[in-house]
Amino acid sequence: MSDLRTLAAAFVVTLAAITGGAALTGYVTADGAAPAPEIQNDHYVDGDAVANDTPGEATVEMEAATRPQTVLVDPGVEPTGAVPASPLALLGLGSPGVADRDVRPLANALIENGHDVDVYVPDPEQQQQQRAAPPGAERGPTQLGERLAEADAFMTFRTDYDAEELKEIESFVESGGHVIVATEPDAAFDQPGATALDGTLGVTTEPGYVYNMAENDLNYQRVYAEPTGESDAALTAGVDRAVLPSATPVGTTVAGSDVLGPVEGSELSTTRASTESPLLVRTDGVVMVGDSDFLSPENAQRADNDALIGNLADFLVTNDRTPPGPGDQQPPTGPAEPEGPSDPQRPAGNESAENETAG
Template sequence: MARTNLLKGIGVFAIVVIVVVGATAATGTLLSGASPSGDTEAPAYDSGLLPTAVDDSGTVEPPQSDETKTVVIDQSHGNAVGESDMEPLVDALIESGHDVRFYSGGTDSGFGGGTGGLSSGGSGLNATLRSADAFVVANPASAYTSGEINGIESFADAGGRVLLLADPVPPSASTQSIPVNIPIGTGSGTATTPGQPTNLAANFGISFGAGYLFDMENNANNYQRIYADPSGDDALTAGADRLVFDDATALTTDADATPIVQSDAQSSATRRDGTYPVAVRTDSVVAIGNTEFLAPDSATVADNDAFVSNIASFLVTGDKQPGVPEPADAATGPGTGTGGFGDQPDTTPTLPGNGTSP
């Protein structure tokens, strides 16, 4: 009897060992991803959320023009975009022999001289524009004075090319006639909260929106990285069938301005679907509700390279009358000449690319 009980106990113990060993082996198989047949390759889980590739192999081409032109980029209003943020555009202009100057108020620093050299000088904004061919404004943190606005309008009327760029205004920024924001830090590395050239753009019948555009379904792998398409057949969108803008804002215009790029998206300001202009043009003035597309990592995405190349050509293919805006005098008054920084028509250094040495 005792022997029978012992044999039963041994049998139960053997069964338990077999079950435990079998379970451990099965668990090891599951954890290792191996199938019972010994195949160690398990199929990848398809979540359906893999990013869609967006071509980024474009090249920004230098513009073609018959003579050297001078492009002035404003940095005198706490502008939150610097040279490195628009490097593809600047490089394309310099490569084709044009002069690029960064105006900072008392000092103009630039690249060019027809050969890509560095040049500098001090003058007021309107005095600087007299010998320039194009003027670029991006994300200013302070408003333009009435004298500056009058001078820039005269500059555009005389055939000078004007490019206005701005991103959405952060919710915390002041929103009066123009957001006036305080620079963060000091020196050449100063960063500022982006603003918009509201009062300057309004003079050309253009207004920048406050909110950003987004698309939750059809986007370039981020809901704020929207697609946009040409509207019409403007030369600025030649070869640019599909554009990508990251953190763009919509524009509104009067009857004199024509949308040239639009996006089917939603606005964070209204939460409404619509077709929103992202770039507009009126004569020699172009406004774009984004600056990111000029950056090195964005300028070659989709057809952005063609758009940036066309913008470079736009800046240097105008026929601007020299000497405009005119100096202030008894007839015109200070509104057309001072520009808020003082007018120095007799001492302003001639900018490179206008037939004389700097």
Template structure:
């Protein structure tokens, strides 16, 4: 018997409809079974919160100190090696107000010693040094500050754990691991950097940035919201004062304890700050950083060095005498 052509065509069309319909249904079923992307609960890791948005990137750095021209020496010889560009906001403010900024770099001049540089300097700035100061250099710096020279030490988390040891006899403090903050501090300046770094988990801030406000001392004048990245906490004792303190809710990385922490301190002719990033061009105008930089510049040029009052650096004769020994850094 011969097949009906119309029946064959109908059967073929039915098969096509079934196959096409099944194929069209597959994406629908698949899309219904695909789980939705997981939502992160940690606000500090959200892309929209990756950068601080505390203030517009504008402002100006003003100096109020009415000081005669001074010479500020920046340490580039103990491993930190900051460049003029990396701290340009501070350098530019000083130069614009008639002061001179020089860099101490014994690699560029093998005959140069720190004590030789201090003889002609009015202030000395060191940023996160990584190499230890010699006994002669420490004695020279102590004589320098005793004579009225200004000393500023800036830290960062990479070096904060060892800065107390690097400065050894200068700050004269136990290292960060030697005891709690109640440990008796019998040093000349009674200030030190502690281990770890500070951070905030506030959703409006970058994870490793903290807000700091002025407490006591000239460094904190007019500072209500300085933005410090990876700041190291500091500890003070005796006559030293806390110049800047972080906001409540700040966490210390080594203890995971929340609170308000000192991030800058000063005593007499010496000041320390647990951060150096605020000097960078990208951070200089965040929050009240330009006010802090202006205060720092004023501190550097406000000393009154009296060379005749500087004690002489101890000498040691014979081979192996430390570089700069016997040189009174406060004067010839």
């Protein structure tokens, strides 16, 4: 009997301890569960952190009135990967869901204004043969060089290029071609070709991503970027604010300008310190932007991203590059022949035909 009284007393004490603890930590609801504790992460509960969860309408327009241009886009596809029947599908055109780089707003704007958009996907066998050539052997242009010779502008996502390809990109810029380089915070910094591309074009990147806990678009990594005091008017026309979903700081090593910078309160993930480092820069014929997702259809509707995309399209086609004519892709190796019939590469009358096409 004494054992039963002892167990009963212990049960009462235990029950009192449980109910007393519940009274201290919070009341028990009707279904027997205590309410969830308040979230302590400010960036999830701050009302100012979510500025507007309703996208606007994207209207990507171009202002440049130029001859039809060819814009070559390198989506950074590995040569060993599966390539769709139409390379344009890699840019989201015609095959939603398989896009490697969904830049439809930019590509559509170029196409609608009479320009050509080409996609560069190297052939793995030809690429291997070129790289396996013995040292000192005479080499022709790489696959990329052949495509650049036919292009007026070039867009790349910081692909890992070899030394020969870097020389061809440098020559392309020196001949007046315009280049846009878009990178990401998680881009590999151990790829020598990607890092060397920065040096070739006179641009830089920093590790980490920019975030803003106080003022952002939907979440703290989707930062606002504003034109800087020295910004390029052609690139910032109509842009009060842009949204970069995942941005890394960029810069220039030669004379250039900071075009867009993060808004006040932005910080860098690697230091947790405030940052004013630019997110989009320009140096002559090269634009470097620390994000690529802002080009996608859903992000083109945020803030003034559509105006920024239209300005970048104008930048690509307002270049000083002279279009190569028939037979002009390779430099002459000797004196020209005196008579024309034996040289069918440029028959008489081509000049007027080209002028009509350009018009």
